[in-house]
Structure formats: C-alpha cells, structure tokens
Amino acid sequence: MTDDKTxxxxxxxxxxxxxxxxxxxxxxxxxxxxxxxxxxxxxxxGVEEALIKVAESYIQLLTPTKEDSPVAKxxxxxxxxxxxxxxxxxxxxxALEAVKASGRxxxxxxxxxxxxxxxxxFVHPSAAFGTLIELVQE
Ligand code: CO
Numbered sequence: 001m002t003d004d005k006t007x008x009x010x011x012x013x014x015x016x017x018x019x020x021x022x023x024x025x026x027x028x029x030x031x032x033x034x035x036x037x038x039x040x041x042x043x044x045x046g047v048e049e050a051l052i053k054v055a056e057s058y059i060q061l062l063t064p065t066k067e068d069s070p071v072a073k074x075x076x077x078x079x080x081x082x083x084x085x086x087x088x089x090x091x092x093x094x095a096l097e098a099v100k101a102s103g104r105x106x107x108x109x110x111x112x113x114x115x116x117x118x119x120x121x122f123v124h125p126s127a128a129f130g131t132l133i134e135l136v137q138e
Contacts, residue, residue, distance in 0.1 A: 007095045012086040012118075012136040013051065013058035017071050019080060021063040025050050028059070040115045047071050049115055060086070084122070084132035092137035096121040099135075104128070111137070 018024040028034040037058075038051040046069025052059040062083055064072035074083060089095040092111040100106055107122035114120035114136060123133040 007089050007098060007135075008087040009090060010088040011057045012088040012134075012138075013060040014085055015049075015060040015062050015083040015134075017062050017075055017078075017080055017083040019063065019075060021048055021050055021061055024061045024063075028052055028061075034059070038116060041065060042115050044113075045069065045071070051116070084134050086120070086134040086136045089135045089137055092119045092121055092135050095135045095137075099123050099127075111135075 016024070025036055029036075034052045034054070036050045037053045039049065040051075041048045043065075046064055046066035047062050048065050049063075050061045052061070062071055064075065066072065071083065096106060096108070096111060100109075104127035105124040106127070107124050108120075111119045111121045114134075116138075119137040121135045123135065125132045
C-alpha cells in the first residue's frame with residue numbers, strides 16, 4: 001500500500017511531553033485501557049519514555065530526566081502536549097540526505113541511535129510548519 005514516492009512507511013510514534021510520566025501512563029491505562037509495552041531512559045536525550053502500542057505505531061510519553069534537557073526546556077516554554085511526530089523510514093541516512101538536499105534545516109546532521117535500538121534523525125520544526133519531525137529506522 002505504500003506509495004513508492006514517499007520516504008515514509010508508517011507513523012512510528014506520536015510523542016507527547018508530560019511532567020509526570022506515571023500520571024500520564026495511568027491516564028492512558030484507566031481511560032483507554034492502553035498498556036505500556038516498553039519503557040526506556042535515553043540518557044543522551046535526557047528523557048525517560050513509555051511506549052504504548054497502537055496497531056503498528058506507538059504513543060510515546062516523554063518526560064525529562066535532566067533540568068537542562070531539550071524536553072525540559074520545551075515543557076517550561078510550551079507546557080505539556082504534542083512534542084514531535086516520528087515517521088518510520090526504510091533508511092534513515094537516505095531520508096535525512098533527501099531532506100538536506102531539499103535545503104531544509106535539520107537538527108541532526110547524521111543519524112544517531114534512538115530508543116528501542118532504532119536509528120533516528122530530527123528535522124527542525126522551522127523547516128516543517130512548526131512540527132518537530134523524527135525520521136525513525138527500525
Ligand atoms: Co521520538
């Protein structure tokens with residue numbers, strides 16, 4: 001079903017920044033019956049995340065583990081809510097190069113390790129109508 005022209009193969013995750021991870025997990029559990037499938041602290045990003053699977057995609061609840069992490073700054077400035085959208089791609093490096101070749105601003109010049117053993121790269125929100133975009137290769 002995937003259009004050959006798109007770099008995206010799936011929505012990998014929708015990331016939501018929250019102040020209290022346990023409270024957010026409990027909200028999804030008690031309200032929607034949605035259970036956490038995976039939790040991980042990503043030290044390099046200064047975050048802890050909880051992943052709730054929805055079909056082949058995830059809701060990613062994100063909370064900062066350090067006061068100076070980008071997510072901590074985001075929460076301070078913008079408050080809780082939608083933080084980024086992760087699109088699954090076959091080849092993160094190729095997708096990132098395509099974005100760079102189009103002249104768009106990126107955050108990561110090279111792909112780097114993400115959670116769940118993925119390879120990821122971020123496209124700057126100023127290049128994407130205000131939405132932080134993550135390219136995710138499983
Ligand atoms: Co993400």
